[in-house]
Amino acid sequence: MGKKKQAKANVKRLPKTKCCVSKKRCDRCPLRMLKEGTLPEGYTVKKRELVRVDGKKVTKKKLAKAA
Template identity: 80%
Template structure:
């Protein structure tokens, strides 16, 4: 049973954008698409095409990375 490099590599976490770019096709990091797919980090939601926290605090990249 040999171990391969692919088995050791962990899957990268994709962080959502803070605001939807409003493209019709929707990019892979779109918060609206991630919400629909259930890939949005815990405690986050989307209101008016913008990523917001459920508790009302400000969304920062540092907090977002920690949550994901």
């Protein structure tokens, strides 16, 4: 049981593709991750949506590779 908890702690959290606009900001909020500096390289947030800096489309598969 202890091994599973350790494995979960080491996993990077992927940001959501769109902010859910909650007041307290969820753990995966792209706005919060941008402010903390934990957003993957090459990604930013515009109009509460996760976008790539180079202008290409954001996909979960590419996002997982970047993180």
